[in-house]
Amino acid sequence: MRATFILRKLAGAVSTLAFVVVFNFFLFRVVNKNPVDSMFRGRNLTASQKAELTRKFHLDGSKWDQFVGYVRQLLRGDLGLSFKGNRPVVDVIAEALWPTILLVGFSTLLAMLGIGLGYRAGWRRGSRFDTTSTSLSMLTYSMPEFWIGMVLLGIFAAKLGWFPVGGLEDPGSTATGFSKLLDQFHHMLLPAIVLAIAYVGEYMIVARSAMIETLREDYLQLARAKGMRDDDVRRKHAVPNARLPVVSLSAINFGFVVSGAIAVESIFSWPGIGQATYIAIRGPDLPVLQGLFLLISAAVIVANLIADLLYGRLDPRVVGR
Amino acid sequence: SGSSGGGTVTLTVGVTQDVDSPNVTVGYTVAAYELWNLQYATLTDKAADDFATIPGLASTWDASDDGLTYTYHLREGLKWSDGQPLTAEDVAWTVNTSRDQEWYNHSSVTANLDAVALDDVTVQITSAVPDPKLPTMDVYILPKHIWEGPAADDVTAFDALDGVGSGPFTLKEWKPGQEWTMVANPNYWQGQPKIDQVVFRVYTEGGAMVTALEKGELDAANDIPAELFADLGTQPNIVTVAGAQGGFTELAMNGMAGGIGDGHPALLDLNVRHAVAMAIDRQQLFDRVALGIGLPLTVLGVSPDQEWLPEIPDAEKLGYDPEAAKALLEDNGYKDTDGDGIREMPGGGEPLVFRYAERSEGTQGAAIRELITGWLKEVGIGTEVSVYDDTQLGDIIYAGTYDLFVWGWTPFVDPDPMLSYFTCDQVTYDADEAGYNDANWCSPEYDALYVQQNQELDHAKRVELVHEMIRMFNTQSTYVVLYHDADTQAYRTDRFTGWLQQPKGTGPVIFSNSSPTYFNLTPIESSGSDDGGLGTGALIAIIAGAVVLVGLIVFFAMRSRSSREDRE
């Protein structure tokens, strides 16, 4: 039972990944006929040099051949070469990975505080706490994250000077170990707070309605009748049942936060996936975009898979079906 | 920032553009040129003040009588930053290989050259044709022992992160999208620089960069947004520089040389081009869009050296005169026959609606477009705007499928390259042989003049020829040069002294032609007081953040404890 459940979910994820690969390939190939021309325009390339480059970027042959080549390459873990500076896309992405993990991870953690708030608000539906926190979360939900970034940057970095205006660490910092971490933390705090503000509302709203959904359930009445404290009824009976929507939101949000970081990272010059995307789009640096797109999609697929499997743990009924 | 934390003196420079590749055969961004300027010394140098050719790696050189051969004498004991000797062999290898492999950063200089190392310190360079650009050898000399290895067959694949060079600073680390760090080269032929390292920090947002400069996180910055430029100059300890390098912004009209592309037929009429030029208030563009930073010049910029620019008689200036523009159009049959405010071709028919390609990169495209399209409308010319990034815009230009576009150029020191772009050779007739002639205008007379100046060894005569070419180009109005841009830069005066403008008085301090500033900088002794330490604000912020973090951990820990309680 359990094994087939996992297998089924895995198969679904793999099929989606396959779709993304195909989609990714064609989307980008349709865009541009021959990027070599635009890349080396006017640079006195000989025909043979050009042919060489075309071959190197796998831009020769039929679309099908290109696709096969592309997939082969992917399987080898090779995402091709960036148009810019001829660097392997894998390197470009690898460099951007850690800053994004740091930023998105921390901001997600912060935003997840909204879950707790949402549960409490839903539990005391209609109370002052509920109305205040719900209003606040709708407010933050309504703000474009880059705008929050602009405003906070204006106040806390430009005016008050509490935070550096951007970057991952102090320029030329040679710090290592703890002081390096401290430095990065200091740089990360403001963009992380921006992202957290942008997403906390959604967590809170979803958690709240999941909680309200469970409020109707008979087992809460039973728990109370057993002589349980109200708080414990919420924590032990209501919350475990209100987890599913929150888990799936977290999975979906994962993609959103990563992409929402595009604007925020560029405002804060945070050298992560978001900024890499922004720069690649400006190019446009197709191999890098393709790689990023694949990476983000894969990350979201994996996040969804994890959420699906978590469902199985959180709600035993899911596995049975 | 410019501190001596841990004993290292660091210069920090803010930029808005990253290096695309440290490999001289691949990179093309301005940032990459700055990197190479610092990392690779050249045979001859350019004087900081006036670009005069001065000794570089070569201390002296002799010319042959026919002016085709030069013999350069290298300094004794030159070394690469890794300690290997730098010899004539390196020079010969660089010149010959770059010519054979057509490295595009070298080939404009080395295309006709042949180099022979006569001994370790003597190299003889022969040109196939008379070349006024010699004896200047504006070529980055590469370390043969690094570059001829496995990289020789596939030189474009080389990551060039070796950091071996002969310039004052060499690349230590490149974090793409973030920063690149260059450290002092102890073997630099002029001696060890007085600062230990230069960090270039990349900002995606100009406003953020300016803030960082003001806060002292940076010592200098390039590409200051024009809106912030004036105010920045009034800040204590900050000096702003609007460095002129001859770069300009132009409105180009499709000349359709040889029937190329599908431009609007009206653009073939010189009267229409003149009317367009007169419809545009270039002074206003300079004042309102460039905010008066730069020069209100309307001639083709071919060099940072103003010597090359001719005086244009008022009659040829085609200054702002909408009435004259209207009259010119009216007189030549471009009348609004259907009363929609837009003129039609003589005898009715196709309206004068031009496709206007706006460049999305850079910050001024939108403002220029708004003004120009507005003014054109005033004289009865319509526009259809599309926005393209540089790649797409390039595609459109090379296909000739545009009517108008606005873009810009920055010339080299020698006017030759810029002038070459408007020869018939450079028109892109075949996408595989793309040329630089983006307005598709050319003429045999111009081409003849070009060949003349290219081989004219008499400087004064050559200046004459160049002036004539520029005026000829100007009267054609295929380019309406809007204004000459400036490199908006700023630096702090409280940490380093020795900032050099190249050329003196008008040029930029960094990202100049050969970037002499860096070697010239000296740290100010008293600086570095707040050496590497964090400000109080920063401390408050970190503490606040830490409290939040601890709070989070406690929160989640409590949650997990409470849920552990009821696990089996």
Add this chain to the structure above:
Amino acid sequence: MSVLELHDLCVTYRTEGGKVPAVRGVNLTIEEGDTVGLAGESGCGKSTIAAAVLRLLPKGTRVTGKVLLNGEDVYSMKPGRLRAVRWTGAAIVFQGALHSLNPVRRVGLQIEEALRLHQTVPVGKMAARVDDLLERVGLPGAHASRYPHQMSGGQRQRVLIALALACDPQLLIADEPTTALDVMVQAQVLALLEELQRERGLSLLFITHDLSVLTHTCRRLAVMYAGRIVEEGLSAEVFARPEHPYTRALAAAFPTIGDTASRMNPQGLPGDPPDPSALPTGCPFHPRCDRAVDECATADVTLRPVADGAAAGWRAACVHVGVDRG
């Protein structure tokens, strides 16, 4: 001492649409070891009474009168005391058996939770106690590690009963424990309840709308209509010779198979059950009553003793009671 005493209990829900007087002055006493059935149609207030006993009504609900559990007033207890009394003084088998178990927790744990809350047995002995309880209701102890969805409706109902018995309550309130179940399973559960009651001398309040079921299970019987008790007495007597016209209709609704009188002759009440937020005046039953007289529309009839059963506490709320047995 009586396990449960309700004195003039009134419960009024507050809803968006106004006040809903769900229970309107109910007096009921359950002696130790006694079994009392509470019958009546849907919406007459049976479950409300069950919830009122443990103070489980939603916030804002108005409760007047007294609820004495072992002589102690539930509504004046401090929160801590109230929690202590819940499940030890009285335990409830809730109406919605299929939904009363938390779907994401193993059933054994849910039983254990009750034990833990009231420290009924030492931690070490809990698992054994859970096994014991499950076996008592006829389920293998291994079922403790199952999730509710892995059990059938009947099994879940048994788990709920085991859960209700966990803390040895003096009073068990079973709110329609069998309505959702299949006939055969219903019989199993009823048999189980009877057995438990007999073995342990448990006091039982059995709530259902099926009068015939009550008659088999309970010694005494109370019939509710529109928030009030309209007839009470010993179940055998009341079922055999109902006094109140409503009780009569209810009794007739379940024919005795083999009884020729009901063959091809279904009996029912005309009209619809009353809406508690808009009750008729006088005797709330009078619009549906075939014996209604003018007086019924105005007189607020209270319970009065029935002549032949007064000794056993047989009472009914009808103008005809004690007047005329025609």
Add this chain to the structure above:
Amino acid sequence: MSAAVAWARRRASAADAWRRLRRDRLAMTALIVLVAFVVMALIAPLVSDRADFDAINTGGNPTNSSPSGQFVLGTDGLGRSMALQVMWGARISLLVGFSATVLMIVLGVVVGLAAGFFGGWIDAVLMRITDWFMVIPFLPLAIVLASVLERGVGTIVLVIGITSWPSTARLIRSQVLSIRERLYVDRARALGAGKGHIIGRHILPNVTPLILANTTLAVPIAILTETTLSFLGLGDPTQVSWGGLLERAGTTAVKAGYWWEYLPPGVGIVLVVLAFTIIGRAVEEVLDPRLRAR
């Protein structure tokens, strides 16, 4: 007769819903704000002339000036009135918001309805596709599409529409699935009703409230996406939009302290999005009985 009954009933239920909505003070405030913005967008061409903030006519105005009597929200770098631009920007933001939502709802409803009602392989195929679109990160996809296609309002609408329909499709499908299993649908089938009858008389009317609520909640998403795309420089260059205004301001205005250049468009976005969110949730609560107070 029955048409009249149906009509009366629809009116009655609409009136009822409206009455319940009216009691929600917050939602009413939001509605007023929203109406104010819509009115502002509609009357913009009546009270002002697009030429009033054409750069060629604003040469005489002060540039980057803070709010004053003449320019209540100040001016930008070309001396254009921010107030006028914010007002005209509302037109694009609302237009894109509405049209993209319509597109996304239509796509979502058609797919969801088809998948839910027909089931079987149609459902399987449609849901597979929906799942695919669901996991493809929405903003990067939108950005890529927007940079591939010609820039313009139409493109933005298209991009938002085709990247955001999957969640609507899923929602509609699950609702259709649940309605399809309702006893009254079985009854209609037992009565001999065909597919058309069941969709038209039972399924559609029952998903309509959901569609309505979903629409109201989708508009904010569309507006926010438009804003983000414009901010990233992918919007229509010749139109004034809030996102475009913010892009122009960038951190430069933040640094320069020109708050009137980045606060008003941002506040406009927040207010409109917030208003839609509040109304959407109120509508949802009114129309979805499950969410009504217990």
Add this chain to the structure above:
Amino acid sequence: MADPVLRAQHVQVRFDAGRVRAVDTVSLEVGRGEVVALVGESGCGKTTLIRSVVGLEPLAAGSVEVEGRPIGSSGKGRALRAVRRRVQMIFQDPTGALNPRHSIYEAVAEGLRIHKVKGDEAALVSDALAAAGLRPPERYLRRFPHELSGGQKQRVLIAAAMALQPALLLADEPVASLDASIRGEILALMRSYVERDGVSIVAVTHDLGLAWNIADRVAVMYLGRIVEVGPAEAVLRSPQHPYTRALLSVVPETGHLEQQILTGETPDPSKVPSGCRFHPRCPVVASGEAARLGIEDRCRGVDLELEVVAEGHEVACHAVSVRST
């Protein structure tokens, strides 16, 4: 049976790609004006059987004819629609069976419109409602389901079905969700249609009292099969099949039989036992009586059909066959 209204022969209905044999070879005939009660435990296939009769479930095998014309998967299009009009179904849960957005008028008129019944629609609707005891009908026409009580809703459904003048009314647990006090009235109403219009009724129920109240014949189902069928009096008073006996014994309404509570859970139609499908729970087998009769092996290994034990009374039980021979 001469000219039966319903003739179902060897009907099989399967779910889950055939793994679940919900109805496993059932034959049933219903005469004109006859009320048949179909009784049995939950999950034995009663609902599925009658749903297949109105074509809501496809038949895996067998055939269903109404007034001699095929229905179910065998019929198609217009013809099917005509037959469908002659079979109407009412559902266990009246609240669920009424679209909350349709007025009572619309609910009743829906069938009339689908079948394009001629005549004044409004009059037909009013008459149907009045006949179902909703008087005066005008009071109900404009109401919506949530404004009616359960009993009233069930009447509306009956009215909607009867408005089409069917020959056969299929009722799935028609009173199970209703209050006890209302139950009798609804049953009386159904009976009245039989008497007045000569309609035939198949009433699905697990409530034997209902069968005693209104049924002419009773069919007892176990695990997808009919195991006993016969006149109501005979089946309910002297049940032959051990399953029927057990069922009757646990109904409180009977009282006199010694309780025989079958152990074990509801049988599972995806795992039908071999032989007599009742044998794992059969008291006759469990008590050893089958062994004594020497039929235990047959009970465990030989599947069997209904056998006539008396006039119109058929039973499928090895023990009964042995005893009666």
